[in-house]
Amino acid sequence: xxxxxxxxxxxxxxxxxxxxxxxxxxxxxxxxxxxxxxxxxxxxxxxxxxxxxxxxxxxxxxxxxxxxxxxxxxxxxxxxxxxxxxxxxxxxxxxxxxxxxxxxxxxxxxxxxxxxxxxxxxxxxxxxxxxxxxxxxxxxxxxxxx
Numbered sequence: 001x002x003x004x005x006x007x008x009x010x011x012x013x014x015x016x017x018x019x020x021x022x023x024x025x026x027x028x029x030x031x032x033x034x035x036x037x038x039x040x041x042x043x044x045x046x047x048x049x050x051x052x053x054x055x056x057x058x059x060x061x062x063x064x065x066x067x068x069x070x071x072x073x074x075x076x077x078x079x080x081x082x083x084x085x086x087x088x089x090x091x092x093x094x095x096x097x098x099x100x101x102x103x104x105x106x107x108x109x110x111x112x113x114x115x116x117x118x119x120x121x122x123x124x125x126x127x128x129x130x131x132x133x134x135x136x137x138x139x140x141x142x143x144x145x146x
Contacts, residue, residue: 031101034134035108035126039094042136043112049088051081059127059135067142089114094122104128105137112141119144 038057045054055078062074097110106126113119120143127137 028101031106031128031134032099035099035101035106036096038126038134038136039096039108039110043092043094046085046092047088047090049085051085054085055081057136059129059137061127062136063138065138065140091115106134 042054042057045051045057058074058078060074063071064077065071091114093113095110095112096108099108100106104127106128107124108126109121109123111119111121120141122139122141124136124140125138126134129135
């Protein structure tokens with residue numbers, strides 16, 4: 001190998017090494033944006049009483065952990081969701097204070113307000129699906145006051 005070939009290979013290796021962190025950062029930013037979009041879709045579906053759209057945000061192995069009752073899996077809570085959505089709130093705001101991407105899993109922590117009155121907090125785990133999209137995998141939340 002001549003000196004010219006070595007320089008070309010070295011330059012290519014340096015360019016590749018520089019591009020990897022940028023690509024990873026761009027992917028992380030896209031993943032975080034996708035999760036923030038889920039929260040927008042979540043609150044919009046809840047206020048619209050759109051159970052089908054809300055259920056589509058969930059992983060089929062998802063588990064909800066609401067306050068004061070046992071955890072419930074997707075197969076159990078999904079069938080009764082349309083009836084529960086019949087009495088939709090007038091407003092819902094979700095503020096994600098933290099989103100952390102960890103490979104094919106991510107979590108989001110934050111606060112929510114329903115009808116400008118009920119306030120609470122959440123910690124939610126997301127799982128990347130085979131098609132690259134994110135879905136809610138585990139969801140725990142509680143109200144700030146009873």
